């Protein structure tokens with residue numbers, strides 16, 4: 001027993017030594033394991049990371065591409081565009097004109113009369129408070145013209161006459177949302193700049209030919225031609241003739257007539273020029 005014990009003791013210290021050694025080895029192994037584990041994790045994280053980085057780069061690249069396309073789309077028209085306040089800030093170094101409008105122009109407090117003619121165009125706006133309603137004189141003249149046109153076989157109708165500042169504001173902004181500002185500026189006036197706010201502009205078409213209202217084709221019809229030839233006798237002129245966009249600021253509008261009174265309308269008609277040229281305010 002003693003021997004055994006001695007042996008056992010000896011054996012025990014040997015065992016203890018082995019245990020300690022084994023423990024140290026295990027601890028070192030574990031430490032190495034943990035070290036590698038974390039290294040591996042880091043490594044994994046690093047290897048995983050490039051993928052999203054690539055994605056991000058790709059996204060950036062895509063974004064750059066998109067931006068470029070947008071810029072390309074905007075650039076050509078940008079110079080000719082009169083901008084909302086955001087764009088105005090970006091384009092302060094270009095204060096000339098935009099789509100015929102004078103950059104940064106404020107609406108006046110009084111309307112402009114030139115030789116007794118009330119002017120409303122892209123350079124001569126009206127006060128926002130100017131609200132005369134439809135001119136009774138112009139309406140009377142139109143009714144006379146419509147009566148006489150009927151004899152010639154045309155049933156004329158004035159489908160848009162007086163428009164308030166507020167109405168024009170809504171109308172113009174709807175057009176801008178639909179077609180963009182550059183396009184809208186060619187056929188619709190900005191609020192304060194519409195001749196319809198004078199109460200003297202009549203958009204004319206033929207009853208039963210509604211599909212030709214607001215179209216160039218109306219000018220090709222007998223009714224359209226009759227109007228161009230005869231409207232001045234009632235005090236109206238075709239206000240935005242073909243090929244005069246640079247002067248009037250508007251594309252050809254076969255339907256838009258302006259009441260000037262018979263005297264002035266006849267003089268303008270006979271001069272063969274636009275109202276702006278006639279008044280010397282181009």
Ligand SMILES: [Zn+2]
Nearest residue numbers: 201202203256
């Ligand atoms: Zn009109």
